[in-house]
Amino acid sequence: MKIIRTRQRPFLVVIDVFFTVLAWIGLLYLLAQGVWSLIDTHDGPRIDASFFDALGTLQIYLWVALLNAVILIGWARYQQRKSKRFAQRRLPAPVVDDQGLSKSFKLTGDRLEKLRKPGSMTIHNNQDGDVSHVITHLFPVDPAELPPPLAPLEHPFVIRLPAEDDDNREPMSHV
Numbered sequence: 098m099k100i101i102r103t104r105q106r107p108f109l110v111v112i113d114v115f116f117t118v119l120a121w122i123g124l125l126y127l128l129a130q131g132v133w134s135l136i137d138t139h140d141g142p143r144i145d146a147s148f149f150d151a152l153g154t155l156q157i158y159l160w161v162a163l164l165n166a167v168i169l170i171g172w173a174r175y176q177q178r179k180s181k182r183f184a185q186r187r188l189p190a191p192v193v194d195d196q197g198l199s200k201s202f203k204l205t206g207d208r209l210e211k212l213r214k215p216g217s218m219t220i221h222n223n224q225d226g227d228v229s230h231v232i233t234h235l236f237p238v239d240p241a242e243l244p245p246p247l248a249p250l251e252h253p254f255v256i257r258l259p260a261e262d263d264d265n266r267e268p269m270s271h272v
Contacts, residue, residue: 123161203227 105113131154193201199209208231211218216235223229 120165127158127161 195209198204199206204212208228211231211233212220212228214233214235214237216233218234219232221229221231
C-alpha cells in the first residue's frame with residue numbers, strides 16, 4: 098500500500114531503488130558474516146570470543162551507522178532546500194482586474210456584467226478558450242412586478258409559557 102501517491106521522475110526512482118538494494122545487500126552481508134564467524138571455526142562454535150573481537154565488529158557497525166546517518170541527514174537537508182524553492186513556485190496567482198479578465202477571455206462589457214451577477218450560470222467557450230456566450234439561470238425581476246410587502250398583524254397573538262419552577266405562574270388566557 099502506497100501512502101504517498103505523487104509521481105517521481107524515473108531517474109529518481111532508479112536512484113531510490115539502487116540505494117535501497119545496496120543497503121539491503123550491506124545488511125545481509127554483515128549479518129551473514131557475523132553469524133558465519135560464530136558457527137564456522139576450527140574449535141567449534143565461538144561463544145567465548147574475546148572482548149576485543151566483539152569491539153572490532155561493533156566498530157564496523159558503528160561506522161556503517163555513521164555513514165547512514167550522514168547520508169540521511171544530507172538527503173533531508175537537500176529535500177528541505179528543494180522544498181523551499183518549490184514553495185516559492187506555488188505562490189498564489191496574481192489578482193486579475195476587469196481589464197485583464199476581459200483581455201484574457203475576450204469578454205465584451207455585456208458578458209462581463211452577466212458574469213458579475215450572482216446566481217447560477219452556464220458559460221460556453223469556443224475552440225480558443227474564449228467565452229462565446231453566457232446563459233444565466235436566474236432571471237431578474239422588475240421591482241414594479243414584486244407583490245407588496247406583508248402588513249404586520251394588528252393583534253399579534255403571543256403565548257407566554259412559564260417555566261416549571263416559576264412561582265409567578267399565570268393561567269393562560271384565551272383571546
